[in-house]
Amino acid sequence: MPQPMQSKKTALITGASGGIGYELSKLFADNGYNLVLVARDRKKLREVHTEINVKYGVEVKTIVKDLSEPLAPDEIFQELWEEKINISVLVNNAGYATFGPFTETDLDEELKMMHVNMIALAHLTKLFLPSMLDSEDGKILNVASTAAFQPGPFMAVYYATKAFVLSFTEAIANELKHSGVTVTALCPGPTKSGFQKRAHMENSKLIEGKIMDAELVAKLGYKGMMKGKTVVITGVRNKILTETIRITPRRVATNIVRRLQEKRK
Numbered sequence: 001m002p003q004p005m006q007s008k009k010t011a012l013i014t015g016a017s018g019g020i021g022y023e024l025s026k027l028f029a030d031n032g033y034n035l036v037l038v039a040r041d042r043k044k045l046r047e048v049h050t051e052i053n054v055k056y057g058v059e060v061k062t063i064v065k066d067l068s069e070p071l072a073p074d075e076i077f078q079e080l081w082e083e084k085i086n087i088s089v090l091v092n093n094a095g096y097a098t099f100g101p102f103t104e105t106d107l108d109e110e111l112k113m114m115h116v117n118m119i120a121l122a123h124l125t126k127l128f129l130p131s132m133l134d135s136e137d138g139k140i141l142n143v144a145s146t147a148a149f150q151p152g153p154f155m156a157v158y159y160a161t162k163a164f165v166l167s168f169t170e171a172i173a174n175e176l177k178h179s180g181v182t183v184t185a186l187c188p189g190p191t192k193s194g195f196q197k198r199a200h201m202e203n204s205k206l207i208e209g210k211i212m213d214a215e216l217v218a219k220l221g222y223k224g225m226m227k228g229k230t231v232v233i234t235g236v237r238n239k240i241l242t243e244t245i246r247i248t249p250r251r252v253a254t255n256i257v258r259r260l261q262e263k264r265k
Contacts (some may be wrong), residue, residue, distance in 0.1 A: 010059075012036040012080075012087045012128070014067060014120075015094030017044035020143060020191065024091055029056035036085065038076060038094070040066045043137030055115040061085065067120040068112035069093050077127040089225075090128045092121040092165075093143045097158035099261075110157045114194060117161035119225045129181070136180035141225045144185045146233065149242045150250065153258035166231070173230045182228040186221035188212065 011028040015040035017020035025037055029052045037060065039045045045062045053060050063079065065072040080087065095117045098105045121142060132138025148166035152159030169185035176183060190211040217234050224232030233239045245253050 009088040009096060010034040010036060010085055011089035011091060012038065012076075012124075013093055014038045014092040014124070016080050017041045017048055019214045020186075020188070020218050020221070021091070021093040022048060023215045024093065024141075024222060026053060027218055027222045028089070029058045029060075032058065033089070034059040034061075035063045036063065036080065036087065038063045038065055038067075040064065042115070069117045070115070070119075071173075073120055073123040073127060076124070086131060088130050088132070088137065089139045089141070090124060091143075092124060092140045093141075095118065095143060095161070097155055099155055099158075101154060102156045105157075114157065114161055118164045118168075125172070129169075132181045133176075133179055138181040138226075139225055140169075140181070140183045141221060142183070142185050143221070144169065144187045146189045146238050146242055148185075148187060149245050150253040150257055152261065153254060154261040159257075170230055182225070182230075184221070184225040184229055184232060186217070186224070186232050186234070187238070187242070188217040188221075188234045189241070191217050 009032075010239055011033045013021050013025050013028070016035075016037035017024050018041075021039070025048060029035060035052065035058060037045060037048060040063075042064045045064060049060050049062045052058065061083075063076055067073070069253040096113055098110055098113060121254060125140060125142075129138070129140070130192065132140075142165050144165040145162040147155070147159045148162040150159070164187050166187065167184050192211055192213045212235055220234045221232055233242055248256075
């Protein structure tokens, strides 16, 4: 069921030009939230702005930023502060992966990925959380992954970044108990989006067969966040997988992931 209209509230969503971020943008707009949408791609962001503004009639502000740039979070925060836009919900969705043996992947690209997936996420949380605490009301949704639950050969750095996101989210969610602010980690498995293409992993065994689409993942994440859940794992299969990993020796789990992520022959 749709949430009541909340036109005075604003959600900031990073990585909003496609995939899960785009689908979350539509969900928030459908439930009456004004939006601040952040992404690198100016053209796609403009298209999303027009679509949402026309269809849902909410206020939409777009900010073109590359979150691999160290100053980007401060620049976003400063721009919104100057325009007196208060953020009620922060969605740290921006993130990407590199694929291949660690000795062969590009260092600069992995350092940028670490910045987007971890540092920018923590930085934005640090900046926008205080005002939520002052009003004793707010929500933060950090997009992690089922990758957070075990090491990932051939995506070693990406899996490690998502383990950070999950651990960070669970820790501050505990710190903020009874504050009026909730923090949720969304942990999807492989999802139909532009993620695989950017990571150059279209031939990985991991994405064989039927995988969830971004729209369903976004709906499950939105619902869990609204309920104040700390961790949302999407899909029965993924829930069973993560529970199985908890009782599986890490060496065994790591070998299983390696076999899943090897390229198809």
